[in-house]
Amino acid sequence: MRIAIVEDDDKAANQLKKCIQHYATKHQLTIDILVFNDGVQITSAYPDNLDIIYFDVQMPVMDGMTAAKKIRQHDPQVLIVFLTNYVQYAIDGYEVQAADFLLKPVTEFSFSAHFDKLRARIGNHDRFVTVKHGDEIDKIILSDLYYIESAGHYLNYHTKDKVYKTIGSLKNASKDLADAHFFRCNYGYLVNLALVTSVSSNTVHVGPFDLQISRSRKKDFMAALANYLGTAEL
Structure with missing residues (x-):
């Protein structure tokens, strides 16, 4: 190190x-x-x-x-x-x-x-998830994954280079990635807290993306972000 x-x-x-x-x-x-x-x-x-x-x-x-x-x-x-x-x-x-x-x-x-x-x-830098679509399986490094978006019965994995679409639920994705510091900012988005650049009003800025924070989830989301950054005690 x-x-x-x-x-x-x-x-x-x-x-x-x-x-x-x-x-x-x-x-x-x-x-x-x-x-x-x-x-x-x-x-x-x-x-x-x-x-x-x-x-x-x-x-x-x-x-x-x-x-x-x-x-x-x-x-x-x-x-x-x-x-x-x-x-x-x-x-x-x-x-x-x-x-x-x-x-x-x-x-x-x-x-x-x-x-x-x-x-x-x-x-966690080298951790990854695998996403299957059709006959293909893609490996996504978590440090490249900005957020996961729910779209009906599908999930869209938004990375630095492309969007990967697969069948799945945000609820299961949240459970799988809870220890990797992913947290939901609203019903449809699961955010990588490591890639949050700022928060303004009800919007969280994740790399190049601006995502809406729902009123019902804002308190828990901000607490999770503060805890991740190590500022909860400040």
């Missing part, structure tokens, strides 16, 4: 690095840690094969949110976590699909629970 820390405060960077190393030792993980002093450093020489980036939100030269937006343009898979003293930045994190937010100062206790969630998400 390869992790980057982007933090202008050496003391804070070293504390986070210590938490990561202690977790890795306890769970027998091999982890490579890279440290950058500001957003310019990591965006100008972006490392290969990063799994997680920890961004301090407030930094001189280039802040963490600006750097995260630049990185997200060409790396949709890396998990982004923001380090901040201010909980209001959690809302801005929707735009870059932030995986979590850690309030400073980071402690080993809070970090352990946080990193357990990240490891589960990394494990």
Whole structure:
């Protein structure tokens, strides 16, 4: 696992690095840690094969949110976590699909629970579902699946490249994908929470798609999204 820390405060960077190393030792993980002093450093020489980036939100030269937006343009898979003293930045994190937010100062206790969630998400990167139509079977990687749409007795799987149509029910799809962080925003749509970019009023923006959130499901949907992003306690 390869992790980057982007933090202008050496003391804070070293504390986070210590938490990561202690977790890795306890769970027998091999982890490579890279440290950058500001957003310019990591965006100008972006490392290969990063799994997680920890961004301090407030930094001189280039802040963490600006750097995260630049990185997200060409790396949709890396998990982004923001380090901040201010909980209001959690809302801005929707735009870059932030995986979590850690309030400073980071402690080993809070970090352990946080990193357990990240490891589960990394494990889901290669998960897939199979969709059968006619005599063909297609394999759909979950990280490419924006949402599933109910259309009568059929389901439409909307991905980055195409739409796959198959016989099925959204109820069964919801059960199958519950542990992969898919949640219904209304009667007809099952949304990949990992690909939500923002929510405005009664609309959830999932990649290039704008989907309606029903009034009856909005409270539960927003709770599921907040829980997924790790902001329920904020």
